[in-house]
Amino acid sequence: MQCLQPIESEPSLSDLGFVSFFAEQARAFAGLVPARVVSVERGEFILHTGTARKRAVLSGKLLDSLSTPPCVGDFVLALDTSEGALTRIEHVLERTSLFQRKSVDPSGRPQSIAANIDLALVVCALPPDGADPHAYHHGVNPRRIERYLHAIAEAPARALVLLNKADLCSDAERRVAELEAALGGVEVWPVSAESGLGIERLEAAIAASGTAVLVGSSGVGKSSLTNRLLDRAAQPVGDVRSADTRGRHTTTRRELFVLPQGGVLIDTPGMREFGLVAHEDAAQGEAVFSEIEALAQHCHFRDCRHRDEPGCAVRASVARGEISEARLEHVHKLEKELAWQRAQQGSAERRATRKRSKGRARSPRAGGDDDDG
Ligand SMILES: Nc1nc2c(ncn2[C@@H]2O[C@H](COP(=O)(O)OP(=O)(O)OP(=O)(O)O)[C@@H](O)[C@H]2O)c(=O)[nH]1
Ligand SMILES: [Mg+2]
Ligand SMILES: [Zn+2]
Incomplete structure (x- = not known):
């Protein structure tokens, strides 16, 4: 936890979130300038050094060696160039967190959404009064939110669910309570x-x-x-009529802002699909399904899958109506997806290793523009 002070005009490096964890790493690299990646576009990075914004590219060495290219939120070290000149990123500082999803391109590679985040805000829109129930399902879907929560726990970061457009919905409080109950332990505002x-x-x-x-x-x-929090119209917003049209998005790239009241906010383009990334030694959704994990300690078999094993404490809890069948079903689905994902990543890595050993350096995608709706 770090408390960032309110700022007047240009943010300082510390307003940008450059805390001691990063400052200490930077100390080992004399002559390079620390900066935060505030956006990425077609392989070009926009950095903020605390005194100026600079365009930057990756050094050739980093292009060849980095497995995960920098993304918005990363702290990097760049060459010290004069005002406005294009600079070069020489080093990416170790991250405190990395929020990723499975790429929407056929490779299924992990795609970085944002680095060094402490809090992830999952935004849904409340249904306006009189909206058809189908629209509601599309907007506030606990199963879909759980997928985000899983990825947030892996990052790792704290999660908070925001139900926006409360001005249009007269029973917002009831919806909030329902969703909190369905998610089990995550705050919904x-x-x-x-x-x-x-x-x-x-x-x-x-x-x-x-x-x-x-x-x-x-x-x-x-x-x-974002605009409300910044108290200015920094980001274009969608027009009301197209707000429900699927496949259209107004924001096309991730962008980082320093808030006037302190703290940093990253706005991202809408995501339609949210694929999960499997990590070898990861928490596997424990934080998201914590009540199920806790119950699983009491299952008769240590490797109980909570399907039809005797002495299963999780199924017993479902039978008592404490956990919904749908929630358990979702756990099973997530697990299946993660297992498949792990197998895919395994074979992708083997292919990449073969490719590298043939002497061809892979050029990482900069991951700028988002590519879905
Ligand atoms: N009534 C009401 N409308 C809102 C509210 N927040 C956003 N809108 C409207 O919803 C529409 C979409 O808002 P955006 O802020 O562009 O949505 P977004 O999530 O950034 O969308 P993408 O950039 O496409 O991912 C716009 O017409 C906004 O005016 C709200 O709290 N109440
Ligand atoms: Mg937007
Ligand atoms: Zn069990």
């Missing part, structure tokens, strides 16, 4: 970028956390919340 409901509390949460990232489907109001 009603907010409105339009009326300002919940914004002060959100501001305080971000300032107390450090760096926050907004994620969620297109049209839920991520950029509207």
Whole structure:
């Protein structure tokens, strides 16, 4: 936890979240300038050094050696060039967290969404009064939110679910309570970028956390919340009529802002698909399904899959109505997906190793523009 001070005009490096964890790493590299990646576009990076914004490219050495190219939120060390000149990134500092999803391209490689985040805000839109139930399902879907929560736990970062557009929905409080119950242990806050409901509390949460990232489907109001928190129209927002049109998104690249009340906020383009990335030694959703993990300690078999094994404490809890069948089903589905993902990554890595041994350096994707709706 770090508390970032409010700022007046140009942010300093410390306003940008350059805490001692990064400063200590940077000390070993004399002559290079520390900076934070504030956006990425077609392989070109926009850095903020605390005194100036600079365009930058990766050094050839990094291009060849990095397995995960820098993304928005990364702290890097760049050559000291004059104002405005294109600079070169020589080193990427070790991250405190990395929020990733499975790439939407056929390789299925992990795609970095944001680095060094402390808080991930999963934004959904509350259904306006009188909306058809189908629209509601599309907007606030606990199963879909759990996929985000899983990836957030892996990053690792703290998660908070925001139900936006509360100004349009007269039973927001009931929806919040329902969703909190369905998610088991994650906070859900009603907010409105339009009326300002919940914004002060959100501001305080971000300032107390450090760096926050907004994620969620297109049209839920991520950029509207960004503008509200910045108190200026920094990001274009979608027009109301197209807000429900699938496959259209207003924000096209991730962008990092320093908030006037302290803290850093990253706005991202809407994501339609959210593929999970399997990590070898990862927590495997324990943080997301913590009540199920806790119960599993009491299963008769240590490797119980909670299907039809005798003495299964999880199934017993489902039978008592404490955990919904749908939630357990979702755990099973996530596990299957992760197992498949792990197998895919294994073969992709073997292919990459073969390729490298043939002497061809792979050039990593810069991961700038988002590619889905
Ligand atoms: N009534 C109401 N409308 C909102 C609110 N927040 C956003 N909107 C509207 O919803 C539409 C989409 O908002 P955006 O902020 O562009 O949504 P986004 O999540 O950034 O969308 P992408 O950039 O495509 O991912 C716009 O027409 C906004 O004016 C809110 O709290 N209340
Ligand atoms: Mg947007
Ligand atoms: Zn069991």
